[in-house]
Amino acid sequence: MATLIFSPCWFHGIDTLFEAFSGLVALLIALAGYRAYKLAKDKKYFYFSAAFVFIALSFLARAFTTLYFVFRGLNDVPGAGVAQSLGAPIFGGFNIFVIGRFAYVLLTLFAYLIILLLSMRPADRKTDRRIIALLSVFVVLFAALSYANSLAFYLVALTFLVFITANFLNNHREKKSAATRLIFLAFAALAFECLLWMFANYNPASLLVVFAYLARAAGYLLLLSALLRVYRK
């Protein structure tokens, strides 16, 4: 039985604002990456931009799915304001849930995979294409199965984010600038968000969900300040 996690009833609507903010920041970073690609004609900027477009689209898919169920009155079901099992007839929108969830997970994991490959040192970045293909297959498999188990998704996402954070920590140690520190902290916050979602999976009604959204907002706020620091100069 799968669980669709919503936020506490009083948080409905606010959570969508959080998604919108994160998506907007992701789009701004994607735009910066695309401008860099147009100027430097280097494919790494294109992939970087694509990763953040994927993240923005994943938030869109998630916000759409959440709003769909909120408007269908899921929050009025006694004791089920936060979570509801997939099999419950109250949904009637199984396909929307599956498609929305699949899109969210697939886009997020692909984005993290691209960011992970890009955050490696240039010498290590030339990973064998077969390894990338294998990782991509796993990402699709996890996405296909994740509607049945949110925990698996958060575990995979957390693993990606831990490696990404470690790469950005190395980058910060080498360059020691304010922007590198902000980016390292941003991805650490996003990893922490995943950890909170894993615990929230066991108790969806708890405030952990709200804290997870706050951790993500902090992560994207840090990314936004890093971007502004880059473009203010």
Next chain:
Amino acid sequence: MTARRSQIDIVFDILMAVQAKGGKIKPTHLLYKSNLSHTRMKKYVEELKQKGLIAEISESTRKTNRNFFTISDAGLRFLADYRKVKELTDAFGL
């Protein structure tokens, strides 16, 4: 060993060399600063002139006629934009 410079890095270095000299540089100085062979520098300079990023001017005195390269507004804009790209690259370790 440092990594090979990409074409855009070379363009950036050429424009930086012109800007560092107050926006006007002699061809020989540019040759030293850009760290290129004469043939390659000529190729890059021609391309930059075609794109309007630099211009070639000549200043004549009573004795000599000297050529200079000057950076255009488009060249200065390119430098500013590319600096941001470099900042982004460094920040994300790309």
